[in-house]
Amino acid sequence: MPDQLDLKKTINLPKTDFSMRANLPTLEPRILAQWEEMGLAKKIRSARKGRKTFILHDGPPYANGHIHLGHALNKILKDLIVKSKTMEGYDSPYLPGWDCHGLPIEIKVVRQKKAGMDLLKVRQQCREYARKFVEIQREEFKRLGVFGEWDSPYLTMSNEYEAETARLFGRFVEKGSVYKGFKPVHWCISCETALAEAEVEYADHSSPSVYVKFPLVGGSTSLHPQLADRKVFALIWTTTPWTLPANLAVCFHPNFEYSLLEVEDEIYIIARELLERVAQECGFEDYRIVITLRGEALKNLVFRHPWLDRESKSILADHVTLEQGTGAVHTAPGHGHDDYLMGIEHGLQIYCPVDDSGRFTSDVEHFAGLQVFEANPKINRFMAEKGVLVAEKTIVHSYPHCWRCHNPVIFRATPQWFISLDHADLRRRAIEEVKLVRWIPNWGQERMGSMLANRPDWCISRQRVWGVPITSFYCKKCEKPFLRSEIVDHVADIFQKESADAWYSRSVAELLPDGTRCQCGNTELEKEYDILDVWFDSGTSQHIVLREAENLPWPADVYLEGPDQYRGWFHSSLLIAVGVRNAAPYRTVICHGFSLDAEGHAMSKSRGNVISPLDVMKKDGAEILRLWVSSIDYTEDSRLGGEILSRLREAYRKLRNTIRFPVGNLFDFGASKQVSNEGLFELDRWALARMAWAAHQAEEAYKRFEFHVVYHTLYNFCVVDLSSFYLDVLKDRLYISAPDSLARRAAQTALFRITDTLVRLLAPILPFTCEEVWKNLYSHGGPVESVHLTEFSREIDQYQDKKLLERWEPLLKIRTQVSKALEESRQRKEIGNSLEATVNIQCGRRSFEYLQTFSEHLRFLFIVSHVELTEASELSGEKIEVSVSKALGEKCERCWNHLPSVGTHAGLPMICSRCYEVLQEIGVVKKVPS
RNA sequence: GGGCCUAUAGCUCAGUUGGCUAGAGCGCACGCCUGAUAAGCGUGAGGUCGGUGGUUCAACUCCACCUAGGCCCA
Secondary structure, three states: OOOHHHHHHOOOOOOOOOOOOOOHHHHHHHHHHHHHHHOHHHHHHHHHOOOOEOOEOOOOOEOOOOOOHHHHHHHHHHHHHHHHHHHHOOEOOOOOEEEOOOHHHHHHHHHHHOOOOOHHHHHHHHHHHHHHHHHHHHHHHHHOOOOOOOOOOEEOOOHHHHHHHHHHHHHHHHHOOEEEEEEEEEEEOOOOEEEOHHHEEEEEEEEEEEEEEEEEOOOHHHHOHHHOOOEEEEEEEEOOHHHHHHOOEEEEOOOOEEEEEEEOOEEEEEEHHHHHHHHHHHOOOOEEEEEEEEHHHHOOOEEEOOOOOOEEEEEEOOOOOOOOOOOEEEEOOOOOHHHHHHHHHOOOOOOOOEOOOOEEOOOOOOOOOOEHHHHHHHHHHHHHHHOOEEEEEEEEEEEEEEOOOOOEOEEEEEEEEEEOOOHHHHHHHHHHHHHHOEEEOOHHHHHHHHHHHHOOOEEOEEOOOOOOEOOOEEEOOOOOEEOOHHHHHHHHHHHHHHOOOHHHHOOHHHHOOOOOOOOOOOOOEEEOOOEEOHHHHHHOHHHHHOOHHHOOOOOEEEEEEOHHHHOOHHHHHHHHHHHHHOOOOEEEEEEOOOEEOOOOOEOOOOOOOOOOHHHHHHHOOHHHHHHHHHHOOOOOOEEOOHHHHHHHHHHHHHHHHHHHHHHHHOOOOOHHHOOOHHHOOHHHHHHHHHHHHHHHHHHHHHHOOOHHHHHHHHHHHHHHHHHHHHHHHHHHHHHHOOOOOHHHHHHHHHHHHHHHHHHHHHOOOOHHHHHHHHHHHOOOOOOOOOHHHOOOOOHHHHHOOHHHHHHHHHHHHHHHHHHHHHHHHHHOOOOOOHHHEEEEEEEOHHHHHHHHOOHHHHHHHHOOOEEEEEEOOOOOOOOEEEEEEEOOOEEOOOOOOEEOOOOOOOOOOOOOHHHHHHHHHOOOOOOOOO
8 A cells, every 4th residue: 555655756746957046147158158059149040041131230339348237238128129030030130339439448548658659559559449348348248148240240440341431421522511610629728639528627717707898889779769879788797808809799598588777877788687696796886777678689789899890799599598697698609619509500700819829819909929818817907998897806617627738728619520411401301311210219209300400510520549530631732621532432442451540651642542633733732630520430330231242231120229329329320321321221219218226316436326237147147137128118217226136036036937837847748748729628728828818919019129018928927827827726737647647738738838938938038048948848859959049939829719818807806706715714724725625606697607617627726625606596697705614525645635535445545536546547556447 | 507208006017099996016014835845825005196286077197387317418
């Protein structure tokens, strides 16, 4: 007679090597190595060869520093698209790239090496520096589980890329869109060089603070009849009197109110809100407001320069503020950013009578040759003498200084290269293209459109070394720029062979075709030393990288970047593509939010709230990060912190364990053991129908790039449908039935198909774990050697069954009611395990009939030993009342059900009839002929 | 300061064109199980829908303003 120990051996408990705990930090690198070894990347490509392509074009990250959370978010999202499109059946090659040129790297190199390096040397070191970080970031991205052509990424510093960038610049030259103009930049007068914003340090500096009056020329009556014959002035405030010789306008805000203030016999125009402060600063004692006007009324006035014989126009502008000053803003288009924009908008000259060393040119009467800071007090004294200086003080304020020599810098218009937005209709065509692109989220269209509509011409020159040179020359004789598209192409061919370093290593003669001469006839030319804006560099990637011949057709199906790229890469890619190919380079643009800390603040070193993806990978694994990315609505900014990570770890464990159950219960299952659909239990068909429904939901969500919907759908399916219901109910059938019985094989068939479907759906999100599952699920040999070579299951579709799902809905509600009743009984200490219970259900007519259709399955579905249905005439149709009592009979030591049949089998006192039969079937007890 | 965006339970998300006591899962609390066991199951408690005002018979949903935060520009 078998004892208890032997009984345990007669049930079919799960067996698997798929461990409960993953230890992702060690598992992931192991799987990466396996993929490397089997050449998975190549196999995926050849498996999809000839299929329709889906191209996600990679926005190149900057090759500087280790990856941060934003990189991880971006690359994982891209990978979710590439992997899900691949599993949808597309050929979706992903060619990653790096942005290698630019100031940050140049600064690092120049700082390390101090001054005195020749330009070629600087470029070589920059190149090395960029290469180093490409290597570092490449490994970090691969570690995230991102699939791509990591062996052949595109680099904006490659010969090919630099040459093509130069050629594309040539296309704009060809069209006549490139011109040379002026634009104010930060300028260090002691280093005599332009400075980028990043090279400027802010420090306290004391400056004069002056109020200066600009007389209104004529027309005071037109402003207001009361003002006839009065002396009216605009009163401006500035801390840079030296910019006054370059004044060309006075700005007012159209919506502010301006008071005309009578002080002695003069009238000053001052913003009403600033009146008291200005009066105090200027020491006005007796004053009265003559009238108050809206800024709008100050349109089209003409003032005279305080001492020069020159007009200063009034301009209405939104940048005027009430923070300081008078509400009337001195505007010198050559010496300020807003001033410059006003100048462009209103056709003023970008006038800058200051030379490289910060001295006034001969253009400036009275002060020519003076250095601007030294000129300040002299100008003030001069104005005082002229009676135009209303007040003078000194203030200490934050002021830009040169990062190298620490002297205060000035803002000064310098010659720069531009691409005209309106030449060749570039702006209008770009705006038209924006409307043809699908923007996710859709407000992107509005944002991009209005940005294009309002932006000034594109300043494409930088006074730097590490980039693609602007391949223009200057005539030494007539001093005009010598810029020809044929020459640009000629030079680009040299770059192709030697990289753009050739611009620095070769002489002018070695760069130019023989016999090149300026239109003035001169043959003496010299090189331009400006380089192209890096946004021009990266904006060309679509044209350079996307080539039909390389299975990367243009335009890209998708661009996906953070919101800073509306101004950056989305923008420059569009302008270049429209300029060169007359169409947008992308069909869809997806914009994700920023990653923030747990409190919703931006991460920064100074705040000390930075979460490194490298740390998370080391501690929890890349898949925890991937789970995070898939769980959030990435179109908004997303938080990450300790609690969220801990929730994610728990979610991962739940998913892993839920999948582990079927894997463990399929240890003795294979294709040959599959049961036909007719052999499946209704419950199995229900579970398959739920899987089919969830699969459909998830696939549709993948198509809409709504990964969090995928995550929530699959996670809830695992938790609600599988773990707490289907799998829990199935334990009895799997463990207790004879191993090869139809009942058990039916359950296994369903489990197998569900797992097979589920693991494919989860593979884009959890590529490592799903690969591990795949190996275990197909331990006896599978259709393909990696889950990443499969497609989403189409086989599951046959189980879609809306009617069946509807039929089961009420049952699941009743099950909840039963659970409540069981819980109450448990609280009363009447039962512990639900198998100790009999459930009595008083039913209304309809419920009675409904529940009867589930017949003997009910007790298994509720996981109780007995269900008693009674029709109760006092209950209306669908109503039921549930009560719980102790189950009759003893506990079967094998299946743990409490049944009257336990003890009725000779020689096996603690066994129920069902178990007795199973034991006979598997030959543990002898079959007795009845 | 300007443009664009966001704000629903501790967390991550749902809430269709304004209309039933605002939903889910997790977490938490309490309990069960010990044949998924560093697992599994059940029950329960959590929300003035960022705030204020307005439109409406009715607002989480529409409008205005404010607050907090994000990106870009200044």
